[in-house]
Amino acid sequence: MERMAEKTIYQIYLRSFYDSNGDGFGDIPGITAKLDYFEKLGVDMLWLNPFYPSPQHDNGYDISDYTGVDPRFGTMTDFEELVHEAKKRSIGIMIDLVLNHTSTDHIWFQKALAGDSKYRDFYYFKKGRGKNCLPPTNWTSKFGGPAWERLPNSDEYYMHLYDVTQADLNWENPEVREALYQVVRFWIDKGVEGFRLDVLNVISKPDTLQDDFIGDGRRFYTDGPHIHEYLKELNTKTFGPEHLLTVGEMSSTSIASSIRYSNPAEKELSMVFHFHHLKVDYKDGEKWRLDQVRFGELKELFHTWQVEMTRGNGWDALFWNNHDQPRALGRFTSDKEEYHYAAATLLASTIHLMRGTPYLYMGEEIGMINPRFSTIESYSDIETINHYKLLQQEGLSEQETMAIIMERSRDNSRIPMQWTSGKNAGFTTGTPLYPVSDSKAWINVEAALKDKSSIFYFYQRLIELRKKHRVIQTGNYTPFLLEEDRIISYLREDETDSLLAVHYYGEEEHEITLPEVFLNGKILISNVGRDQIGKRITLKPYETLAILLTK
Numbered sequence: 001m002e003r004m005a006e007k008t009i010y011q012i013y014l015r016s017f018y019d020s021n022g023d024g025f026g027d028i029p030g031i032t033a034k035l036d037y038f039e040k041l042g043v044d045m046l047w048l049n050p051f052y053p054s055p056q057h058d059n060g061y062d063i064s065d066y067t068g069v070d071p072r073f074g075t076m077t078d079f080e081e082l083v084h085e086a087k088k089r090s091i092g093i094m095i096d097l098v099l100n101h102t103s104t105d106h107i108w109f110q111k112a113l114a115g116d117s118k119y120r121d122f123y124y125f126k127k128g129r130g131k132n133c134l135p136p137t138n139w140t141s142k143f144g145g146p147a148w149e150r151l152p153n154s155d156e157y158y159m160h161l162y163d164v165t166q167a168d169l170n171w172e173n174p175e176v177r178e179a180l181y182q183v184v185r186f187w188i189d190k191g192v193e194g195f196r197l198d199v200l201n202v203i204s205k206p207d208t209l210q211d212d213f214i215g216d217g218r219r220f221y222t223d224g225p226h227i228h229e230y231l232k233e234l235n236t237k238t239f240g241p242e243h244l245l246t247v248g249e250m251s252s253t254s255i256a257s258s259i260r261y262s263n264p265a266e267k268e269l270s271m272v273f274h275f276h277h278l279k280v281d282y283k284d285g286e287k288w289r290l291d292q293v294r295f296g297e298l299k300e301l302f303h304t305w306q307v308e309m310t311r312g313n314g315w316d317a318l319f320w321n322n323h324d325q326p327r328a329l330g331r332f333t334s335d336k337e338e339y340h341y342a343a344a345t346l347l348a349s350t351i352h353l354m355r356g357t358p359y360l361y362m363g364e365e366i367g368m369i370n371p372r373f374s375t376i377e378s379y380s381d382i383e384t385i386n387h388y389k390l391l392q393q394e395g396l397s398e399q400e401t402m403a404i405i406m407e408r409s410r411d412n413s414r415i416p417m418q419w420t421s422g423k424n425a426g427f428t429t430g431t432p433l434y435p436v437s438d439s440k441a442w443i444n445v446e447a448a449l450k451d452k453s454s455i456f457y458f459y460q461r462l463i464e465l466r467k468k469h470r471v472i473q474t475g476n477y478t479p480f481l482l483e484e485d486r487i488i489s490y491l492r493e494d495e496t497d498s499l500l501a502v503h504y505y506g507e508e509e510h511e512i513t514l515p516e517v518f519l520n521g522k523i524l525i526s527n528v529g530r531d532q533i534g535k536r537i538t539l540k541p542y543e544t545l546a547i548l549l550t551k
C-alpha cells in the first residue's frame with residue numbers, strides 16, 4: 001500500500017472552484033487553468049469531487065454513468081488533458097468514486113425497475129412488512145426520513161442509506177463487485193493516481209436485516225460483516241498491483257477497524273478518513289443540534305487516534321475541512337478578522353505536523369470562512385433542505401432553524417472559491433451557482449499571493465517541511481502538556497530527530513514551561529514571528545510553535 005508519507009493532498013469541489021466558460025459551473029478546464037497555483041502551493045495530488053454524469057440531486061454523488069464526464073464539467077478530453085498537464089508538474093489526480101450506491105437514473109437501476117432479474121440483484125429490493133406493507137426495517141436515511149423507498153403500485157421497497165435517488169448496491173453479488181472493479185480499472189487506464197472512495201465502510205450490509213431499536217441502523221452496516229473481504233478483493237483486482245494511493249471515507253468507524261483498513265500488511269487501503277473529531281460540537285451525537293466545542297474531547301480524540309494508529313501501523317488522513325463540513329475556522333477557533341491569520345495557521349499546523357497525510361480543502365489555504373447566509377433561499381444542498389423541513393416539523397421557529405442551518409449546512413464550504421475581491425470573487429463571468437460571500441473583499445487568492453506573510457505561504461511552508469523532515473512523516477507520536485486545557489501538544493520522534501509542537505487554542509496570553517532539552521532546538525515554524533525560546537514562554541492568542549531538535 002502506498003502511503004507516500006511526504007505528500008499533501010488538495011481537495012477541489014469543482015462545481016465551485018473555477019468556471020472557465022462562464023456558465024456559472026466550475027469545470028475541469030478551470031482546474032487545468034490553475035495548475036501553476038497548485039505547483040506554487042506545493043501540493044502533490046488533487047482530489048476531485050465527482051464529475052461523472054449525474055442528475056446532481058446530491059451534487060454528483062448520485063452517479064448515473066461511472067465512466068463518463070458530465071458535460072457541465074467538461075469532456076473526457078478535458079479530463080485527459082488535466083491528467084497530462086498535472087503530471088508534467090508532478091501532481092497526481094485522485095478521483096472520487098461512489099461505490100456504495102448509484103443514482104436511480106443509472107441504467108442498472110432502470111433495468112431493475114423494468115423487471116430485469118440480473119439487475120434486480122444489483123440492489124436491495126425487499127418486500128414490505130405486514131398488512132400495511134411497512135418498510136423492511138426501521139432504519140433512517142443519513143439525510144433524514146426512512147432508508148427505504150416504496151416502489152409505486154408495488155409491495156416492494158429499495159434501500160437507500162442516503163437520498164431516495166441514491167440506491168444502495170448489493171455488494172454480496174459478485175457481478176456487482178466485478179462491474180465496479182471494471183469502473184476502477186477504466187480510470188486507472190486514464191492515468192488516475194489516487195482514489196477517494198465514498199462512504200466505503202457501509203458497503204457490506206448484514207446477512208439478515210433487522211430493526212434497530214436503539215439507533216438509526218448504522219450499527220448493523222458500519223464496518224459490516226464482509227467489509228475486509230471486499231476491500232481485499234477490490235485491492236487485488238484493481239489498484240493494489242498499481243501501488244496507487246487510496247483513501248476510504250469511513251463514517252462512524254472505530255480505531256480497530258481503521259487499523260485493519262490501512263495497515264499495509266492487510267492490503268486494503270492506504271488510509272482512512274474518520275470523523276469523530278468533527279462531532280465534538282454535536283449535541284448528544286446529533287449534527288442538527290448546536291453545542292459548544294468540547295475541547296477536551298477534541299484533544300483526547302486526536303491523541304488517542306494518533307497513538308493507537310501508530311501502534312497498529314494504521315494511517316490517518318488528516319483534515320479539518322471538506323465539502324461536507326462547515327469551515328473549521330469559525331468552529332474550532334474564531335474567524336474574526338483580528339484572529340484570522342493566527343487561527344487559520346494554528347489549525348493548519350495542528351494537523352500538518354501529525355502522523356498521516358494532510359488534506360486541504362479549497363479555500364482553506366487563504367482562510368475562507370462560513371458565509372452565514374441567513375435565509376433558506378441561499379441554500380441548495382439536499383441534506384440542508386431536508387433538515388430545514390424536519391427542524392420546522394419539530395416545532396423550531398424560523399430563526400432557531402436558520403441559526404442551526406447557518407452553522408451546520410454543507411453549503412458553507414460549497415460556495416465559490418474566492419480568487420479576487422471583484423465580481424463573483426473572480427469565480428465566473430456568468431451567474432454563479434451559489435451566492436458569493438462578502439468576505440471576498442478581504443479573503444481572496446489575489447491578495448494572499450501578494451502578501452508574503454499570508455496564510456497561503458504558511459501552508460506552503462508546512463507542505464515543504466513535511467517533505468524535508470522524516471520525523472514529521474513517520475515519527476512516533478507522544479501527547480504532551482496534557483494538563484494544559486486549551487493546548488494540543490505532542491512530541492514526534494525518530495532515530496535522528498525530536499519535534500515538539502505546541503498549538504494554543506486560547507484568546508488570552510498564556511504562560512507555559514518548555515522542557516529544558518528543547519531550549520537547544522531550533523524553531524521550525526511559528527505564526528507569531530517568535531524567534532527565541534526560553535524555559536518559560538508566554539503564548540499569544542492562537543499561537544502555534546514547533547521546535548526541532550536533532551539528536
Ligand code: GLC
Binds near residue numbers: 061162199
Ligand atoms: C459522502 C460524500 C457526501 C455525499 C454522501 C453520499 O459522505 O462526501 O457529499 O452526500 O457521501 O454519497
